[in-house]
Amino acid sequence: MFRFIVGRLLGAVVVLFFVSVVTFLIFQIAPLLSHTSPVYFYTGKVPFAAGSPALKALIHQYGFDLPVPVQYWQYVSGIFTGRTISDGTTVIHCTFPCLGYSFRQNELVSSLLTEAAPVSISLCVGAAVLWLVGGVLVGTVSALRPGSIVDRAGMGLSLGAVSLPIFFTGPLLLLVFEYQLGWINENYVPITQDPLGWLGSMILPWFALAFLFAALYARLTRSNMLETLGEDYMRTARAKGLDRRTVIVKHGLRAALTPIVTIFGIDFGTLIGSTVITETVFNLRGLGYLSITAISQQDLPIILGVTLVAAVALVVANVLVDITYAFIDPRVAL
Amino acid sequence: MTDTQAPPVRTPESNDEALLRVEDLRVHFPTGDGLVKSVDGLSFSLRRGEILGIVGESGSGKSVTSQAILGLHKGSKARVSGSIWFEGTDLVAASEHEMRAFRGDQMAMIFQDPLSAMHPFFKIGDQIAEAYLVHNKVSKRDARQRTIEMLQKVGIPNAAGRYDDYPHQLSGGMRQRAMIAMALICRPKLLIADEPTTALDVTVQAQILELIKDLRDELDSAVILITHDLGVVAETCDQVVVMYGGQAVEQGSVAELFAQPEMPYTWGLLASMPRMDRVRSTRLMPIPGSPPSLINVPNGCVFNPRCRFSDRVPGRKCFTEHPELSPTTGSASPLAVHEVRCHIPAEERQQILLTEIRPTL
């Protein structure tokens, strides 16, 4: 068990290394492709005339004149030890975790991220709870009575849900519950400030986001459960004299949901940094919103910061899935 | 033996009375391709302490029959008719709820292929204990204790340590023993063993059969032993039903049936049976052809497409008329029941057996 976990963690470190190389290379390649000084991508402007000593000094300060591996080392070690960043006029000292500074927004990327991440996490956790409960429930009930009205309604609804994009369902929810009924206020409130306000501000985005996933998970649960119901061990469970509920919940769901754990971990990990549409529709200032603004402003430090955070989330989710799986499926060799 | 319970007393009356009586059992499955008649008019009965063998090729309806006895077709699309009398209750008419009290407690099953019949995610000990806990109001600790005793009894070494193993961690033979422990933990009156020794090597096979016999002796249970192998039947069983295409084609006491097999299909099974005790006079002969479709069952006798002797019956009767299961005339003892489903006249059958079949066996 211990070796297994250490192995998975080492694997995660390797993946993060590659992610850091790729994000670093973006800084190397972007200037080449756009024939702009690399300074532009750090500061959002080229503050001095091309070839001027001031620009040269700035380039030297960033280390763009150093060999590429040395630059990579500065980039990575800078995250941990901090760096001094300057656009020629303002000088910023950024300490661990130093992911850069956005001169456009005049803020450290790390503080932008710590502001945005709770919003995205609130959004994803709430939606995940909803879609898991909803999807598993609908999927299980459908599988128990295949071809019944419940099954057809559930699967029809989920087919509809899969084909309806959030930029349709989101505004629809807003229109009905916020503008027409006035039940819900829109502005995000941190849970630490006002839990009920937080709930009120998140409930619509949760439903909008969960709807899509609930549909997928309902179908997944249904097909897994149908397969499980045909397994020999389900017959054994009945042959022991167990009641139907124990057979289905204890023996059936246990087997049918185990593979879903993997898919859920990956989905959740991926989602953290990619709820752009939901955040835009509901005006939530989360990671997705942060990155879409950064992209439109060519604010590379933010883009990279979000990318790194998203990558870390995905890698952590993967490791957690693997470790969880080893606990819930005894056949996984440790 | 660690059991404290005394073995049940057998009075002469209870001895005569059948524990299980299956009458004209039919199990039909409606499918997209048509109605699958997996079991079609099966009757037999069984007393306590007796072992009944059901033999037949793959797909002859053996497992479907045993699942019908446990009522496992209830709630599925299967159409079950006829009756299964178990101590005064008709299990065919019983509700799923009523069946639950019988299952695992009064009657239990050792399933074919224990790897897929055990839940991959639960410890074998817990799976066995669960069967005990449903029917007995005992603490988890007592159930664990009882399970470990049971694992010891079926010959699993280091039973307490094995309790926490998962099915995939056991060898085939050990898994089969665990399955037997699960079936026997509530001391069932009826034990159904569905091919308990297939896929096991010969020594383990012998041990498992010995174990089933011992437990039958101890609990005075009735046992239905399903197998492909007539050799196993000869060594283990008291009664035998030879099934073909969902029907019994020959049935009777083992002594009778082996002394005087009468149905061409039984001859085929005997001829295809490997013998350890002596060199065969001819090559092992598998029965040519394949088992019948259970959707379009052949007219007349089910076995006619593969029968070498249908030309011995006048007037193509084998192809037009369904033979009834009727008592044989050549019974060694007048009391023994031995029935066969065949149109070949009795004298002719004995003649064929004597001159054409015996020498090749």
Ligand SMILES: Nc1ncnc2c1ncn2[C@@H]1O[C@H](COP(=O)(O)OP(=O)(O)OP(=O)(O)O)[C@@H](O)[C@H]1O
């Ligand atoms: N649920 C079902 N629906 C349709 N057909 C079925 C169903 N269950 C069993 N059958 C059919 O019934 C026939 C008898 O099956 P059964 O499992 O009883 O065979 P068996 O004698 O146990 O064979 P084996 O020796 O291979 O275990 C088979 O042809 C099988 O395809």
Ligand SMILES: [Mg+2]
């Ligand atoms: Mg079978």
